[in-house]
Amino acid sequence: MPRALLAVLLTLAVAAGCAGRASASGFSGGKLSVVTAFYPLQFLSERIGGDTVTVTNLTKPGAEPHDVELNPRQVAQVADAGLAVYLKGFQPAVDEAIGQEAKGRSFDVSSVVELQPFNADSDESGMDPHVWLDPVRFATIAEKLGERLATADPAHAADYRVRAQEVQDQLQALQQTYARSLATCERREIVTSHEAFNYLATRYGLTQVGITGISPEAEPSPRRLGEVAREARATGTTTIFFETLVSPKVAETIAREVGARTAVLDPLEGLTDPSADYFTVMRANLSALTEALGCSS
Template sequence: MTHAILTIILIMGESDVMRHRVLVGGLAAALALSGLAACGNDKEPAPASKVDVVAGFYPLQFVAERVGGPHVAVANLAQPGAEPHDMELKPSQIIHIADADLVIYLKHFQPEVDLAVAQNAGDKSLDVATITPLVGQDPHVWLDPTRLAAIGDATAAKLAETDPANAAAYTEAAAALRADLLELDQEFASGLQTCDRREIVTSHAAFGYLARRYQLTQIGLTGLSPEEEPTPKRLTEVAAQAKAAGATTIFFESLVSPRVAQTLADEAGAKTAVLDPIEGLAAGSTEDYFSVMRANLKALREALGCR
């Protein structure tokens, strides 16, 4: 616990003191309420019989739960319905990172998580970017099911190190997840094989891995940050590209306002539809990675005129 408190102080530069006064006050309150207990998290502590896993955001939570099964308790640092890139950690979340048995994250995707992991998690962490190297600065590796399968295998290996008694169960669960992901991969490959168009026009350039895997061309209005605003010049350029490609659909994502996509659609004479990068799920959602990916496939087939 003391280690976590020191870490919060270490990750605050002098210029951040004002912003983090609330954080420090919240930490003090959390500690007081917990009686300096071992956890102090937003959710109940993991049962002693389970491996306590912290995941940076939804796809990593999904993998950890599928691979860990009944032997793990998984907490997602990102709030449901919130865009996870630039999230700020609560004091209780930093404490949880310090106390967890395993932290699964993707370096450079969530800067505050990177800092907290570097100071607190050490060899208790798994950076999935080391499993499936990033192409450029694009973090959205999970949109290629074969890459997510590799992350599942690595998660099983790390859980086996943490909990050797259940190593065989983790290996078996990862193999089952891999089989399901390869089946999904085949659905995408066959479903997108014969189409009238192969250009996908998106408000956020999050679909590079998906496009590369299935021989599509992504035309992104903005870069990798969903908060980035396009310039009028860029809007005009992409509208021209969309018209030239015969695009009928401009895609936007579920956790971000469709305003920019609608502006582009109006300019290009197209409609809008959701293509979900699966960075998180909406609050109360009953979907999971597979159902959202299959909804993405349906949307792509319609937009691209696939047969």
């Protein structure tokens, strides 16, 4: 978002008044006000924060987070938050709002885990943001978020640390299940609609073949479609994966070309099913992977 536009939004937010906003201390109704950039960070903040925080997610359910823009109300929520949780470099509009309005009250999760670059054969440059798809790195984020919440709200510090440890234990169990289930498979390549799964692939010895780069809405070139189809045939790929927030048409095109089927592999950038959460989706992803790759555990 251009700086001038953000300034206009901030002015409109102030003019709209303070009704329903958190207090200057970052608390509302006795609870710490936490703003999160997109779903995985919302999930962690709610699990670790428990009933002593109020969490607001800047990316609406079912929305694609890569290109999110903020309205005046959301900018005001960032300004009033006791803690803003985000991943720097993933959502420019969020980065700018936090940099201007919540710099001293923010937690950049990329500052506590090592990010990895996109694959060398990718059209993308820079660092891959999809770190939450690695349960080990996500557990580190959970630990550090617990500490950050404890700093922001010392009265409930012990509770935050206990809940953070509980989440870490659950993520460790998930990691062990993934490692065991993906240890022995007929195939190791996963063809995905966009390059969101490199952390997961690296953790478990798989190879990701992305049809598009970081943006799931990008249109692949005919050349790229041909490259993916040839690689899928060469590796005996039986499944082309697409995700829930974008059209499956490109994946279906590749699948028809190589005689494969399609299935969902969810990058967890946002949820459309209110009954699902991070763990249920990750378990569903594992089931889809083991079937597609012919794994025996």
